[in-house]
Amino acid sequence: MSKAMSKRNTESEPADSGKGPPVWRAGRFQWKLDERALVMAILNITPDSFSDGGRHFSPDDMLVSARRFVAEGADILDIGGESTRPGATPVPLEEELARVLPVIEQLGALKETALSIDTCKPAVAAAALKTGADIVNDISGFRDPAMIEACCKSGCGIVVMHMQGTPQTMQKEPSYQDVVSEVREFFDF
Numbered sequence: 557m558s559k560a561m562s563k564r565n566t567e568s569e570p571a572d573s574g575k576g577p578p579v580w581r582a583g584r585f586q587w588k589l590d591e592r593a594l595v596m597a598i599l600n601i602t603p604d605s606f607s608d609g610g611r612h613f614s615p616d617d618m619l620v621s622a623r624r625f626v627a628e629g630a631d632i633l634d635i636g637g638e639s640t641r642p643g644a645t646p647v648p649l650e651e652e653l654a655r656v657l658p659v660i661e662q663l664g665a666l667k668e669t670a671l672s673i674d675t676c677k678p679a680v681a682a683a684a685l686k687t688g689a690d691i692v693n694d695i696s697g698f699r700d701p702a703m704i705e706a707c708c709k710s711g712c713g714i715v716v717m718h719m720q721g722t723p724q725t726m727q728k729e730p731s732y733q734d735v736v737s738e739v740r741e742f743f744d745f
Contacts, residue, residue, distance in 0.1 A: 576588075577589060577590035578590070580713055581711070581713065582670055582690045582691045582712060582713025583670065583685075583689070583690025583691065583710070583712050585690055585713070587631070594631040594632060595629055595630050595631050595632070596630065596631065596633075597622075597625035597628075597630035597632070597633050597634065598634050598636070598674075599618060599621060599625070599633050599634060599635050599636070599659070600635075600636045600639065600674075601618060601635065601636065601637050601655040601656060602636065602637060602638065602639045602647075619662065619663075623666075626668070626669050630669060632670045632671070632672050632690075632691065633663060633666070633669055633670070634672040634673075634674050634691075634693055635656050635659050635660060635663070635671060635672065635673055635674060635684075636656070636673075636674035636675065636693075637651070637652040637654075637656035637675070638652050638675065638677075640674075649677060649680065652675065652677065652680050653679075653680055656673060656675075656680065657683060657687050660673070660684055660687045660688050660689055661687055661688065664687075664688040670690040670691060671688060671689045671691070672689060672690065672691035672692070672693050672715065673685070673689040673691070673692055674693040675692070675693075675694065676694050676695055676696035676700070676703070678700055678702035678706050681703060681707065685706065685707075685710045685712055689712065690713060691712055691713040691714065691715060692706070692707050692713075692714055693714075693715035693717070694715070694716060694717060695717040696717070697717055697742065698714070698716055716743065718742050718743070
């Protein structure tokens with residue numbers, strides 16, 4: 557991840573003292589990070605999601621759940637179209653796009669809630685941002701330069717994740733000598 561991308565998406569806002577709290581800018585939204593924790597609800601549009609067992613795979617179920625999440629206080633709806641559970645099979649680009657873009661389009665009417673696209677494919681992120689997503693949540697840790705480029709061009713917020721390997725391999729033999737320092741090093745750019 558580039559330092560410019562990180563700086564643009566979490567900047568300090570001027571205050572009377574000359575130094576303000578950190579602010580996360582994410583598309584149409586901005587949050588002062590010292591005020592409260594944000595709640596992100598998971599809305600996986602997959603038949604094999606490990607977080608919800610495929611409960612949101614039908615469009616009607618997805619809309620009911622999304623509205624419930626918002627009513628219960630979700631600040632962000634994180635929409636995924638490819639399962640990242642350990643051992644999951646990758647989904648072709650066209651299938652992932654067909655799952656998530658209509659959902660983002662439909663949920664765009666929920667003006668008070670930010671939309672996040674959970675993907676590691678730059679083309680999906682770019683299309684989702686164009687359709688109305690405010691945040692990119694990349695489980696691959698923005699390892700693909702094309703993902704960084706898509707996010708830098710958009711002004712979206714980012715969620716950077718860490719894993720060893722891929723969903724297909726991440727549970728085979730994860731190995732850390734010092735997990736805290738190694739994960740910190742991964743995020744140290």
